[in-house]
Amino acid sequence: MTQDLPARMLRMLSLLQTRRTWTGTELAERLGVTLRTIRRDIDRLRDLGYPVQGTTGTAGGYRLAAGTDMPPLLLDDDEAVSIAVALRTATRGVAGIEETAVRALAKLEQVLPVRLRHQVATIQATAAPLSLPWSTGPESDPTVLATLAAACRDHEITTFTYRTSGGETGPRRVEPHALVAADPVWYLVAYDTDDDEWRLFRVDRLTGPTPTGHRAGARELPATDAAAYVAARLAAAPARYTFHATVPLDAKTARARTWSLPGRVHPVDETTSTLALAADNPHHIAEQLLGIDLGPTHTIHGTPELAPHLEQLGKRLLRAADALSRQDKQSKQRAEPQSWHEQ
Known part of the structure; x- marks a missing residue:
């Protein structure tokens, strides 16, 4: 049993990182041990600095909470490579994240095992972000995104202040469902508890998101998924x-x-x-x-x-085409051989 302890604790820690709450019974079934062993391993994780919160009893629940210091995270091979890709390519629309992402990627590469380091090095050498003219737009605060993402994951009712497209500002109370990145604008899909309907909120117009500590039951989204909902709402706007x-x-x-x-x-x-x-x-x-x-x-x-706007663009294109045509004619004339009386 002693030899299996480190591997079992690492697996438990990995489980705690995948979702908000696990009951003691669920952890015991996943790890093939008793509830007493689960409680003992939880205490040892706390001694190592992992802030595991929980309630006592046979049906007690455990979750990995935020602490004063960030303990090591456990990533499998696919997760590590995926994070490297995301750090390189998924930074558009988030304010001030580019430099931070590069630093995080350097740290990740430094501790990767040899079998993965080549993959990440290849990604670094071949993948580079490029800001295109049609991909520019308002940027969202990464702290706001992180808060909303956690609220979506935990189905936690959240309040915030929102500014509409008309400039009106007011408080909102919602049940967050999902975040959707529409290159480069980020949207929050949520159920507005005051208006009693599904709503779409631009994250760059949203300030002060505050989880209330109250969890909401799952609601059925009126679309196949969050991205489809955002696309339909934007198309109908x-x-x-x-x-x-x-x-x-x-x-x-x-x-x-x-x-x-x-x-x-x-x-x-x-x-x-x-x-x-x-x-x-x-x-x-x-x-x-x-x-x-x-x-x-x-x-x-x-x-x-x-x-008139379409006509204006058409005239601009015709002028450009005419200039290219004249240039082509002049080039051909210079390339033609001179006749005998011109020599």
């Missing part, structure tokens, strides 16, 4: 400009070429689909339309005020 058209493309191709949300493109048949584009910035719609052939004009309708 009102916008200043709209553009509708039937295009000679299947829905999958039309969506890819216009970078549209799923709810903005609908199939008609295998070769035709409808677009329902919307945006507050007319240039966004104009850019979406550049990748497709719109087909007959009688299938097009939308906000009339959008027309």
Whole structure:
């Protein structure tokens, strides 16, 4: 039994890190030991500095809480490599996290076993973040994200202050469900207990998230998953400009070429689909339309005020095309051999 103690404690610690609370009976069944052994191992983990909280009794529950110092974390091979990838590539939309992520990655690589160090070194050499023009936007506070993530995991009712798109600020009380990163904007999907409905909150407009200590029962999300819910809500949001058209493309191709949300493109048949584009910035719609052939004009309708913006972009493109055409003609003329009377 003594020889099995270190391995068993490491496995227990790994279990405690995977979810918020375990009952003593669950841990005993997972580890194949008695409840008395579980309680003894928990005491030894506490002596080693791991802040394990729990209640007494045969049905007592245990959880790994936050402490004054961070003890070592246990990661399996896949988790370690996944964290390395995330630290390198998943930092967009989070304020001030780039430098911190690089430091954490260096620490992780330093303690990795040899069998994984090559994999992480390869990732470092081949993967680099690139901020693209269309991926810029508001950044979220990493502390706020961490608080909300824990509340989502633990189904803990949370309060915060929220600023709407119209600038109105007020308190909210919600049951957090999930965080969704919509490159680069982060959204919180939550059930608003005051309005008694599901809501979508932009994390960059959210301040002072505070868990209440009260856990809520699981609610059924009105979508297949959180990402689908966010996509549907964004697609249904009102916008200043709209553009509708039937295009000679299947829905999958039309969506890819216009970078549209799923709810903005609908199939008609295998070769035709409808677009329902919307945006507050007319240039966004104009850019979406550049990748497709719109087909007959009688299938097009939308906000009339959008027309001059599309015309303006069209003229800019024509001027660019005309400049390239003139340049090409001049190059060809210089390359032609001179006639005898010019020599």
